[in-house]
Amino acid sequence: MEKKVSNHEIAEVFNEIADILDLKGDNVFKIRAYRRASQLIESLEKPLNEIEELESLPGIGKELAEKIRILLRGEPLPTLEKLRKEIEPGLLQLLKIRGLGPKRVKTLSEKLGVKELEDFKRVIEGEEILELPGFGKKLVEDLKKGLSEFQEYSRRTRLDIAKAEAEELVEYLGKIKEVLKIEVAGSLRRRLETIGDIDILVTGRNAKRVMEHLVNYPKVKEILAQGETKSSVVLKTGIQVDVRFFAPKCFGAGLQYFTGSKAHNIAIRTIAKQKGLKISEYGVFRGKKLVAGKSEQEVYQALGLDYIEPEMREDRGEIELAREKRLPRLVELKDIKADLQLHSNWTDGRNPIEESAEKAKQIGYQYIAITDHSKSQYQAKGLDEKKLLEEFKEIDNLNQKLKGVEILK
């Protein structure tokens, strides 16, 4: 039987290639091409082996398509095999430590013979490291913190957990009068399933005051950076929070930037450039003149694009659709008309049927279906014939009683 190679595995390969090239100091644009491909593949819903024309994917050309085909066949990739021999493989994990990028890892490797994590743990406690160019006392202290976070926390957080954490922080931030408006941005706003960090955008009168308020949040464990427009902290849960402050006149451009994704940003900035414009988080500019920035709609409009919902901003073809006015309408909560899979407290469900029906009506459902287990599922308190008929009777009665929602059985 043929071994199935997942999109994730292929994305990992391209990311590893990018990391190795980075350590070797290779061409930054080539590295970006590998990283972009990795990100794209990670975000695809369809398995790569079901995609007819790999070259039609944005950022996938002849070379990468061929490499994907090799990997899909389950064969080793010569490029990767060769690159792996050129560096110490143990160095790759060091890149995940905050504060350690390719240049510093390279220095540690060349000057102190660091080959892997264990070596780094040793030299970070020693004196030699302070002799290295660019490695001062403060940096070494920061790297120690980066190391302990790397060992302590998992890399990404589930959306629901991050969302709750973000809402709590937003409420706290809003307490001071200098804050006018707060928006959650980044992958949380794009509703990815997992979140790398919480990105929050604030507008108001006094940036300094806002940043002071942020670092005084009781759940802050560590301050990574605190500047005039941008600060980063780590919460006690290990989740990182990035906060950016903007004046109201560039709030839209700021939100557009901070929502991302990175690939989407690069794509729209490239389009702007072709049109003789420049986009940054401060607005859309023609020369020095600000032409858009108050709202996100303005930003997209300035590029001749329809507004793109955050959930679609992944540079997977949404920009082309926006240009052609062919973007799909996303399903919203109000579009959901029914729930056809509900258990009740007649079996293993938590709520009485009436409560579920009332709630359904409240959130705008037209009908629900009760699908309790039958007696073949005795471990889930499945109903026998007699009980089932009794339940049907209750449902009939409820349907008489309740208006505006129907219960199916």
Added chain:
DNA sequence: GCCGTTTTCGGCCCGACTGTTTTCAGTCG
């Protein structure tokens, strides 16, 4: 490595914060 109604070669997004820097590299968003 990718890409193109300005290009098939020569570009490739733009900016903030920090430390050790005497003018900016490195890392990160």
